[in-house]
Amino acid sequence: MRCPKCQGLMYSEMFCDFIRIFIGWKCLNCGEVLDPVIVSNRRKSNSIQTAL
């Protein structure tokens, strides 16, 4: 897993917001956080943008 911003190494970490607990990814380099919902949303939008 590589950070989409800086290509740094990411590690999985447990996060919680008001309604759920989830495993997300955090970048060691820049602190970027990806949660699974964001990742799947980006995959969807990426699949739309594959023409690029």
Ligand SMILES: [Zn+2]
């Ligand atoms: Zn990063």
